[in-house]
Amino acid sequence: MDFRPLNDTERRQLIAALRGNADSNQAILMDRRNTSFIGSTDEVTEDEVINAIKSVPCHY
């Protein structure tokens, strides 16, 4: 795979979303069409649930 890296802004936004997810239970939103990252939110509407990644109690 030809890996295309995040630019600085994208990386900062993604790190902030991941940490907000882990530390503050913010949900990460993925695009309903292609699963790409589109932001994070404190409140998830019913329509967004399937595309909202809540804090996952994972090992990593």
Added chain:
Amino acid sequence: MGLLDSEAGRRRLLTVELPVIEQYNKDRDPEYRIVVQKVGTSLVLKYRLKPAHNVYQVETRLLSSYPTVPPETRVITALLHCPHLLEGQMLCLWRQGSSRITSRWDPSRFTCIFAVQAAWRWLACYEVWHSTGEWPLPEAK
């Protein structure tokens, strides 16, 4: 409870897992939808995730003992060796291989889509790690 060969397993499949997969696939571009295949006594969910610019082919396997035993997820797309990646490109998600007591998988609360979302989050971390060399989340969160 066997997922495919017991009444309780089939009920779980028909009333919980398959409806939530249908909901996930709704409005999804065809190449990003989950495809379900029966492999032996397991169900394998095949799908693509694209947390940033790169597309990853992923498989989540629901073993016969699912949901008591957590799903196993591995990335088919070749990855660099990185933290939290097990043999066979299996993702370290639920302390696989540990006891039920220490497992973070909760079959009463989670569905297979939760595993897909966990894989997305893992891949988002991988994207960051690939650029910075640092995993953006702490251990055992």
